[in-house]
Amino acid sequence: MASRQNVVTRNADEHVVRTGNVHACAAVANLIRTSFGPYGLDKMLCWEGKERVVVSSDCAAILECLDVQHPAARVLVQMALAQKQELGDGTATVVILAAELLRRGHALIVAIGVHPALVINGFRRAMREAVKFLKLSLAVTSSPDNAKVQEIVLSAAATALSSKILGSASSPSSGDRQFFAKMAVDAVLTTRVIKPDDEHDVPLGHRFNQKHIHILKLPGKSIRESALVHGYVLNYPRASPSMLLRAAPAKIAFLDISLQQRGLQNGARFECTDPGKLGDVAASEIRILLNKAASIIKSGANVVLVTGGIHEAVLSQLIKARVMACRRVAIRDLKRAARACGGAVQYSLADSVGDENFDSAGLGFAEEVAVERIQDAEVLMVKGGRVGSSRTVLLRGPNAAVLDEMARGFEDATNVVRNVLQTGSYVPGAGATEMAMSVYLEKLASVMLSREQLAVNEFAMALTKVPKQLAENSGLDAADLVAKLRSLHFAAQTHSKYDHCKHFGLSLERGKVADSIQRGILEPTACKVRAMQYATEAAVTILRVDTIWRIPRSNVEQRSREDHDNDEGTG
Structure with missing residues (x-):
């Protein structure tokens, strides 16, 4: 009988396999973590032998350009891009949170000897409890007042633009944030799917067809000469x-x-x-x-x-x-x-x-x-x-690279506006939501009796990676700021007199903590919830793997030919 050693090869040691998977996902996260937040840095992507160059801080754009070979890293990238395709924002959060969950979950398995099934069940329970807490205690439902809705969606759009070239805090064009936020809101509102009996209703809970928003990039002029055109x-x-x-x-x-x-x-x-x-x-x-x-x-x-x-x-x-x-x-x-x-x-x-x-x-x-x-x-x-009613956004800028990045940022802003208007719900940004959920899960883990409490506690610590990364990218003392933010959220969930602190997040401009809702730092609830779910699912999927089988291309091609011949014979 012919030896089958040439058919497949495998990595037999599950710790070696799991360690390799975690390191591959960490490498992907390290690529984009410094581009996270309003002070994130750009990445320059060049193709050897080609003139194409992409300069961007957009996580989805960076991931789409990468040729990821490692199978576990590809799973993480696919989950992150699924977040982009479904909701249009939150891609970096998925990657950063998933990589941190993998690192902490792997440490539990290797260092303490917790079974992977317990870690997986603990992560899933923590995610469900965190989402439940977010919806009940952190999410704010928009008032049916038309003026209030306009103010909310403008703030949400400006928050999305704060990490883009159209309104980055570290960019000389930061004063243009409100200009493009209003343009994004106006563009989305014109695509509302109106029923005959609700033409004068507040645009909450309705569908918006963004396919009617056309972005046209014309090189030349300054970015402030961009305009929203009817038609x-x-x-x-x-x-x-x-x-x-x-x-x-x-x-x-x-x-x-x-x-x-x-x-x-x-x-x-x-x-x-x-x-x-x-x-x-x-x-x-x-x-x-x-x-x-x-x-x-x-x-x-x-x-x-x-x-x-x-x-x-x-x-x-x-x-x-x-x-x-x-x-x-x-x-x-x-x-x-x-x-x-x-x-x-x-x-x-x-x-x-x-x-x-x-x-x-x-x-x-x-x-x-x-x-x-x-x-x-x-x-x-x-x-x-x-x-x-079609609208065209005419973007002007010095060159094609800048225009491409402007278009990506504007699309993210319109997606955020659509999500807020369709659900009528938003949460505080600047790390406030993640820290509040972290404190809640930490308190929950302290009263659990099963060994799942270890995984729930690690999930809580992983959530603090988001505000910590925001502070690090801003050049601030991350340890000090995150500790202050945690103490405020702990007080808010322990004593009723500190309830007003539950929406506190990082004020990166001043290097302090402040109320994110009052400062207008808002994010769609749906986007935050889905990012949690995708990050958890990515981490769980990768932690479940204990063996990698590598099948030679020749065997795959032979199997395809055999299946094709069988289909023809059956037909």
Whole structure:
């Protein structure tokens, strides 16, 4: 019998495996921990052999650029990115908290000899108790007063921007924080999904469709010249200066095709034995293109957006029919514009019998499509789309790298505003929530009788990593500040006369502790709860692993071929 040692290899010692997993996750956390908070530092990511460079302090952007090879580290990265995809913020919290839980959980297993099952059960219980305490004692439900709602979401947006280039405390543009926070709030409020009977209600508990917010980055000018524009803006010029400057009302055709001659595809060749017929072939190709244009014009479209090129003969025909057109539109922009106008992207004009006919059912509608000049750029403005109310955020900045970071920060702010408005609930930021939960869990662990109390107590200590990291990144005495913050929260949960201290967090500008709610440092409750859940699940998933089996690629490919052959045989 052939030896199976060449099939799989394994790491037999579970302590070696678990230690390697913990160290790999710690390495990921060390990459982003210094970028956490309003005084976080940027990371410069460069690709060898390429000109692409990303400069960012955004944890999700950094993680997306990394090529993580270790399987345990990949689990942590996937959990963090799931937080970003679901709620749009809190990615760094997931990574930092999960790595600290892993470090402390591993110490319990190795140094004290606690069984991994007890550590896992203790972490899960601590997470459930912490979330329950957060919702009952820390979360603040917004008042139905419209003015109060505006103030809350502005503070939440400004908090999100405090760690971004648009409002970082360590950036010379920190005075722009309120400017972009208001822009983010205005942009989100316009995407509210309104029912016929609640047009004048306070926008709490409603859904917001952020797909209607389009961010357009235009290099040049200062960042304060950014603006929120009513309508969907496409950064594409007209196909010809002879075309109309305005179409109202607009019927828009969205085409993912080319309206110019193209070479043969898939290696096909064309052979002509009679040179005199080459002109007929070219004329036939142009005739086909003109027939396509005629079918588009016949449908009633007066604006055409095409991802490919447009032949000069087709341009002439469109100009005569008073149709505005833009060519080489990116497919992403085409799909977004189609969604805003209630249209559908057409990938072919061929019907069921092979004739070239444009389906008018795919037309989008808008009150107006006009060519406008915004500062130094000529753009196409789509106003009054059929679906919802589209808004475009025009971001201006010195270069592409700065604009990319501005866009990431603005998206985070809109996500935070959406989360606060949809749930109507928020918690104090600046480490106040984590410290309050830490003190609560520490008191809970002291009255527990099972060995799970060790894991619950370590979970409580892990939560203090968040305020500690904020203080360290600000250049302050982290030990002193965290100790003061802990003593205040302990007093708040022990004596009723100190109840006003339960929302106290770090004031990094002054190097003191202060009431985060009064200072307007707010975070969405949903974001904080989900970050706790993802961090705990990541730590538990990795701590459960005691063996790693490495399967050679050749075995995987052979198994895939066998499965494919079996499927064909069954079919």
